Each structure stands twice: as C-alpha cells, then as structure tokens.
Amino acid sequence: MYNFEHKKVTRFIKKHKVRRAAIQLPAGLRPHLSEIKATFEGAGADAIILGDSCYGACDVADVKAKQLGCDALVHYGHSDMGLRTVLPTLYVEARMTADPLGVVEKALPKLKFKRLGLATTVQHIEFLPKIAKILRSSGIKPLVGKPGSRARYPGQILGCDWGSVKSISDKVDGFLFIGTGKFHPLGISLATGKEVIAVNPVAGSCENLIFNLGDFLRQRKAMISRATACEKFGILISSKPGQARLKLAASLAGELRRAGLTAHILVLDEISQEKLDDFKLDAFVCAACPRIPIDDAGRFSKPILTPFEARVMIGKEKFEPYKLDEVKSSDF
C-alpha cells in the first residue's frame, strides 16, 4: 500500500554510518512499524521510535532524537519543507501505491470542465502526469500549479500552503483533487473559489464536492462574534519547529493589546482543550498549524480564531474576501 523506500533508507544508514536512528511516523503509518523497522535492523542500525504525535514535516523531531543519542532521524509520511535540522535527516514520503487512474477514467463523463487544475498530497503526487495524459486524451486541458513555499512538488498542497492551486486558479474552470478526506478539497475551494472534484484512490470513489462556502463563512463569522465579547486572549504557537510562528504571535499580541485587550503568547507542543483550560482565558488565536482552528474547531469549547480572523475582530481587516491562514517564512 505504501512505498517505504527500503533501499534509500539503507543507503542513508550506510552513508552516515548510523548506529542509532530515530524513526518518526504519523498515526496512519504506525501499523506498518514492523516492516519499516526491519530495514534498520537489516542495515545494522538500532532504531528508536518517537511515539508522540506527528502531523507533518513541520514537526521534525531532530532535537529530541539528538537528546536520545541518535545519529540520524528518519521522518516518514511527509515531504521535506526545508527546515534546518541538527542531525542528518531523511524524509521518506511513503507514497501510496493505490492507483487512481481507473477512478479518473470512470469519472471522465462527469468532468464538464475544459481546463482542470490538478492537486494532491505528496502520497499520490507521482500519478499527476498520468492523470494529465488521460485528461488530455479526452479533450480536457490539465494544469498543474508550481509548488508554494512549503510544498516540494508541482500540484502538491498542504493545509498550510495552497500556493500551487492559487498559482493557476485564474486559468482553470475547476480542480481535480486526488486524495482522501474533505479538508483539502474545502481548502482548494476556499483558496480559489472553484468547484472541486475529489477522486479517492483508496475508496475507489469520485465525488463532485460543491461546498457550501456560505455555511462555512457563516460559521467563521459566528466564531469571530463570540470572540468579540472576550477580553483575555491566548495567542497559541507550537514548539514543533515548523509551527513556532513567534514573530506572527508577537505581532498579533501587540495588535490585540493596542485594541485594549489582554494577550498572552502560549507555547504548547500539542494544542488541546485540556491544556488550554488551565489558563482561564476567554478566547484563543492560533498561530501554530492553520488546520487547528478550522478542522478541529469542534474540539474547543472557547472561540479559536485564525490570525486573519483576529485582525478582522479588531477592525484591521475586512472579513471578505476570506483569507485562509498560510505559513510564511516571515512568520518566524
């Protein structure tokens, strides 16, 4: 189901003369641990599994691995977003072998667009050229956007980087997303205002996802209204290296204070309701992972805003056009 690139991992272990490696795995790959670990054993290296949560390459645990006496880190499931590390670090993208081409072929009659943008996550990225070929042969012009600041490949999107779809949004009539879940198609729709057809290669399904953006915007407006009645704010960043947007948090804290509000910058590893409850604050602004206030809003009992929404609340921005939070190098 996944390509764990055993030869590449073995070459890396030999090249860096690794005696003890740390392995980082997102939840979905943990059931494959035995297969992954066998490569390290076969190459004569000891392997330690870092069992804390791991949602993206933003969460590279090189410092922890070094503290544990490891010579190297092997991070699975995400592409390198260019963060500097204190140990030799190998990213194994764990691309999925599930072939979406059959589903795309079946979906062709539903594709009423003349120009279609292609977007996916790193797990399915290698199928984009073949999908483009199928589309071309049925008279549809495929377009693949150049990668944004955190993505590595043309057409790749992340929950904190919609650059590739934004770069072609004015040249296409809609998007074809290859992958699972609704978060990414919703993000494409919000970032571009275009219709999204989602092909799920795992379930073998194809859905025309016409999001009710009006409902989404009403929910976010209601969240801003709840926060408007609050006085004490926590500005959240994470200690995960690619989510530690301290410069952004400091600038938001300054803006909130100048608007007469109280603002504290809170640094947490994992952001959860239980941890936030201890601080007795009224509302939060998330300057950590942009997915948290959108995707996980239901997990929090108090209002949790994006940086853009916080600026709307204090009258520094207009609510429309709504802007998705994206991570920029100037945030750090």
Ligand code: SF4
């Ligand atoms: S910041 Fe969030 S969306 Fe971006 S890579 Fe990390 S976990 Fe994924």
